[in-house]
Amino acid sequence: LAKTTQPISMDSYEGQEVNITCSHNNIATNDYITWYQQFPSQGPRFIIQGYKTKVTNEVASLFIPADRKSSTLSLPRVSLSDTAVYYCLVGATGFQKLVFGTGTRLLVSP
């Protein structure tokens, strides 16, 4: 399982764009990159997944460079409600278990 490294915490203000980068130097050819969001006292919520290049949905964008050794979750124009912990995970469809790191704690202030 490819180990991931992401910042422990980040601070931002409402309306700003936030980019959270995750390093996964040992990513394997068949691994996907997935991001989850977790609010206090709730379970994590799947927000976006990608394999290469760029993926965008209604919540976020995910940028993956050609070497796939890192990825960046981009949250456009954050609001107070985006304050949460964001987890980056890497693994393949055949993997038997999903391993979460400690995530990045994002604090959005007014």
Place this chain on the structure above:
Amino acid sequence: DVKVTQSSRYLVKRTGEKVFLECVQDMDHENMFWYRQDPGLGLRLIYFSYDVKMKEKGDIPEGYSVSREKKERFSLILESASTNQTSMYLCASSSGTGAGYGYTFGSGTRLTVV
């Protein structure tokens, strides 16, 4: 939307009690998981199941057991609760295993053992 429902949001149990945490999913997913979450340690996998009556140990199975008699239900059992099992317990389900599939989590059960 897939729903994963955990039977209790908060539980307080005494040391030595047998504790059952129940989880039900409504999307016919084959795979179900139990995690615990503690400050500074992130989420740690306790057990998972990829089919009825099948189970696999995760990273921290000691002191726990599981039961999966029906596809939609996955129970976590603390045979003799101890104070170090005070934690947030999260159940999840998915149609596949690994990061290639999105996992749906329940809202969690915060268990306090006194």
